Amino acid sequence: MAFEQGQLLEHQAFISIGKEIVEKCGGVPLIVRTIASLLRSKPSEDEWQSFKNYELSKITQQEEYDISLTLKLSYDNLPSHLKQCFAYCKLFPKDSKIDVKTLIHLWAAQGFIKLSNSKQRIEDVGKEYFMVLLWRSFFQDVIKDELGNIVFCKMHDLMHDLANLVAGAESTVLTLSEENIDEKLRHVSFDLRYSLRQFPIPMVKGMKIRTILGASVGQELGKLTCAALISNLNYLRTLDLSKLKLCVVPNSIGELKHLRYLDLSENEDIEFLPNSITKLLNLQTLKLKYCKSLRELPREIKNFVNLRHLDIFECQRLTHMPLGLELCTSLEILPLFVVSKAKCSGGLSELKELSNLGGSLSINNLGHGKDDMLELECKAAKLKEKQQLQQLKLWWDSRWAENNVSYDEMSLEKLQPHPNLKALKLWFYMGVIIPSWVSSLTNIVDLEFYRNRNLQHLPPLNQLPFLKSVILKYMEALEYISKDTISKALGSSKTTFFPSLSSLIMYECPNLKGWWRKVDGNEPGHLLLPSFPRLSFLKITECPHMCSMPLFPYLNEGLVLDTTSLKAFQQTMNMGATQSPSTTATTSTSATLEEVNDLESLPEEKCLRNLVSLRKLFIYNCNGLRSLPCKGIQHLTSLQEMEIMYCNELALLNDEDDGMQWQGLRSLRFLHLERIPKFVSLPDGLQHVTTLKYLKIINCPNLMALPVWIGNLTSLTKLEIDKCPELASLPQGIHKLTVLQEIIITECPLLQQRCQRQTGEDWPNIAHVPYVYVDNKATQSFLRNFLFSNG
Numbered sequence: 001m002a003f004e005q006g007q008l009l010e011h012q013a014f015i016s017i018g019k020e021i022v023e024k025c026g027g028v029p030l031i032v033r034t035i036a037s038l039l040r041s042k043p044s045e046d047e048w049q050s051f052k053n054y055e056l057s058k059i060t061q062q063e064e065y066d067i068s069l070t071l072k073l074s075y076d077n078l079p080s081h082l083k084q085c086f087a088y089c090k091l092f093p094k095d096s097k098i099d100v101k102t103l104i105h106l107w108a109a110q111g112f113i114k115l116s117n118s119k120q121r122i123e124d125v126g127k128e129y130f131m132v133l134l135w136r137s138f139f140q141d142v143i144k145d146e147l148g149n150i151v152f153c154k155m156h157d158l159m160h161d162l163a164n165l166v167a168g169a170e171s172t173v174l175t176l177s178e179e180n181i182d183e184k185l186r187h188v189s190f191d192l193r194y195s196l197r198q199f200p201i202p203m204v205k206g207m208k209i210r211t212i213l214g215a216s217v218g219q220e221l222g223k224l225t226c227a228a229l230i231s232n233l234n235y236l237r238t239l240d241l242s243k244l245k246l247c248v249v250p251n252s253i254g255e256l257k258h259l260r261y262l263d264l265s266e267n268e269d270i271e272f273l274p275n276s277i278t279k280l281l282n283l284q285t286l287k288l289k290y291c292k293s294l295r296e297l298p299r300e301i302k303n304f305v306n307l308r309h310l311d312i313f314e315c316q317r318l319t320h321m322p323l324g325l326e327l328c329t330s331l332e333i334l335p336l337f338v339v340s341k342a343k344c345s346g347g348l349s350e351l352k353e354l355s356n357l358g359g360s361l362s363i364n365n366l367g368h369g370k371d372d373m374l375e376l377e378c379k380a381a382k383l384k385e386k387q388q389l390q391q392l393k394l395w396w397d398s399r400w401a402e403n404n405v406s407y408d409e410m411s412l413e414k415l416q417p418h419p420n421l422k423a424l425k426l427w428f429y430m431g432v433i434i435p436s437w438v439s440s441l442t443n444i445v446d447l448e449f450y451r452n453r454n455l456q457h458l459p460p461l462n463q464l465p466f467l468k469s470v471i472l473k474y475m476e477a478l479e480y481i482s483k484d485t486i487s488k489a490l491g492s493s494k495t496t497f498f499p500s501l502s503s504l505i506m507y508e509c510p511n512l513k514g515w516w517r518k519v520d521g522n523e524p525g526h527l528l529l530p531s532f533p534r535l536s537f538l539k540i541t542e543c544p545h546m547c548s549m550p551l552f553p554y555l556n557e558g559l560v561l562d563t564t565s566l567k568a569f570q571q572t573m574n575m576g577a578t579q580s581p582s583t584t585a586t587t588s589t590s591a592t593l594e595e596v597n598d599l600e601s602l603p604e605e606k607c608l609r610n611l612v613s614l615r616k617l618f619i620y621n622c623n624g625l626r627s628l629p630c631k632g633i634q635h636l637t638s639l640q641e642m643e644i645m646y647c648n649e650l651a652l653l654n655d656e657d658d659g660m661q662w663q664g665l666r667s668l669r670f671l672h673l674e675r676i677p678k679f680v681s682l683p684d685g686l687q688h689v690t691t692l693k694y695l696k697i698i699n700c701p702n703l704m705a706l707p708v709w710i711g712n713l714t715s716l717t718k719l720e721i722d723k724c725p726e727l728a729s730l731p732q733g734i735h736k737l738t739v740l741q742e743i744i745i746t747e748c749p750l751l752q753q754r755c756q757r758q759t760g761e762d763w764p765n766i767a768h769v770p771y772v773y774v775d776n777k778a779t780q781s782f783l784r785n786f787l788f789s790n791g
Helices: 005-024 029-040 045-060 067-076 080-091 100-109 122-135 157-170 223-232 251-255 275-279 372-380 405-414 436-440 486-492 567-577 658-663 684-688 708-712 732-736 749-754 781-789
Strands: 140-144 150-154 171-174 187-190 211-213 238-240 261-263 285-287 309-311 336-338 359-366 389-396 423-427 446-450 469-473 503-507 537-543 558-564 590-594 616-620 641-645 670-674 694-698 718-722 742-746 771-774 777-780
Touching: 029 067, 067 157, 080 100, 080 122, 080 157, 080 171, 080 187, 100 122, 100 150, 100 211, 100 261, 100 285, 122 150, 157 171, 223 251, 251 275, 372 405, 558 567, 658 684, 684 708, 708 732
Parallel strands: 171 187, 187 211, 211 238, 238 261, 261 285, 285 309, 336 359, 359 389, 389 423, 423 446, 446 469, 469 503, 503 537, 537 558, 558 590, 590 616, 616 641, 641 670, 670 694, 694 718, 718 742, 742 771
Antiparallel strands: 140 150, 771 777
16 A cells, blocks of 8 residues: 555554554453554544653553553544443453443433534434444444444443542442442442342432442342332433332332433333333433333323333233323334324324434234224325434234235335335235335335235336345245336346345245246246346245245355255255356355255255355155165265254165265264164264264164174264164173263163163173263262272
8 A cells, every 4th residue: 555655654653553462452452452443533644743752651550550551542532422421331350241222311410421513413423423433442342233333332341440539439330248328429320130129229319419320239129128229319311110019119119300311121010101201301222121011101292202112012911002192293213113003192293393313113903894093194294304313113013804815905105105215014915916115215124024915026126236035935825026027127227136135944834836937938048047246044944835936056154944945955065066166156054954855865966065154954754755875975074064854764874885975974973873773883984973972863763783883983972772672782882982971871671671770781891981971870980980999
């Protein structure tokens, strides 16, 4: 890369300082990352040199290098609003997983997040704060959701120590050992080993406590205790009463005039909230998620003029939304909206003025019957104007007796979201067609269609540039994914086919025949079919008539075929067979074939050559499977696990080529054979799989004996045999298995007698094994050897 002169000087200065830091801190990665991000925030060479000559030198000149002082340099260079945000994180236990959204709402409750204009959202500005702290290494180990949003993070222990240092006496994690509470204390979280009942209410009476966190310990909190807590802490801004088995929220909650954050989540017995709660005019966050008995929200909800986050996720017993919700114009998060015909309820038009809504929204109980008012309500919701909304779930009432197809189509048409939407789920939609706006969601990442029983095909989706996941479940009428014919689809395609799709799941689509319709009954050659360029995971379950689909040559995560035909899979395998493995290879790491009854043997050798990356192979209930191994199985050189279960017609072959076929499985570690009636002996070729560590044989009633050559499996550490009643003995060769650590034998009556400790005829061959379990009797050979070898 070419650098301008100024850029080169800065680059060299960075390297110089970086080398000095690495030397002084012993190469601690956290320190290097922290200082590096700090330097990147300084735009000029002079600032870098100043940092090196003054700030860094004060620390590095000390006799003993202090890592915490180096980290504090990065903290000292933070703007003041980020300093208080970071210091607040002292309240989270070390190594805990921090919910990023919760963290942002806690910052907001303390007034740490400042908006520069009225159009900004707390959620967005808080996310910016978090990203700066993450970029400067104050957070790490992030976990993202399917849309790429960071949902969890952690703090390095050294960073947590720094937060503890800079927070000082204002914050504490309270334990039973606390004897003196500093009068400066403002923020409290609980060591979760103790109950809120043990909170020293008298000791903090009159103190200006602003935060109580981590009170949720899964124990019941008495009404009197809760009321006492509230009455003694009048300055609270943040109160966590989640998971306390509350049945009733006391009326006194309304006295907490300064409260901005209230968490009542996972109190599953709360049915109603007291009307006094609407006195909390400063409330910004009200969390009620998983309050599964909650029936209704406060009637005077319009009083929550500052409410930004109303979390009612999974409050499935809510019967309606209250009138006046539209006046809560600051709302940014509302996961659930329940449609109702009740006169006292608010309709979809309550969403009209909530232009700041973001995150996820599920609209439940959409009706199927003709209703002019509901048509107007759908239009009045103005979902198309909600630019911040990321996920939308539309759930029609599955119990509705009527099936008015035209109404469902009308309501979906009117509920068109903004093009920024990233995830869309349609549940119990009864329309025959999908509106064209679905195909125009150019930012969509996830699509899910669930029990849309009248849909016969999907709208065009193949050109959506960011679509990563498609889920189709219980689509009774679906015959083809696309309404086009194969010829038309191939002729019109000028751009990449599903350019970003990585996961495709099709579940219980009993009439699904293929991806495109065929006109003359003749299908074009497989080389003409489009390929999914990024598809990594494919699952097809209970789609018995699915015969053809686009090619999927790059399944890095896995393939699952369950109660479906093998034909769609064979098309892709044949594609690989006609080209060299270096140009096209099916790289799936896992394959599961269950109830694939047209599977008579594994694919031909020319196809298996393209499964060189396969690590796991599971075959269940494939009663058409008759033979194994097959020619070409030796190409599965990466295979580590293989399970074959409930295959009634399978015969494990023993022929001249058997040894060569098994010998290629040079990575196999685990082999599980279960419920294979025609299995009478292990194939001789298996003796060449010297990497095998775990052999498991279950419910094979015709297995008569294990071969003497089992002693060749020199890596075997565990042998498990269950429900093999005809197995009469263990071979002498088993004593050669010097690394064998465990033998488990259950419900094998003939074998049980021969493996009894000391008295059994086969005992001398297994006495060296540290752990032997025979039915309900465990023998610890190493203990026996210790006791008896010493007389």
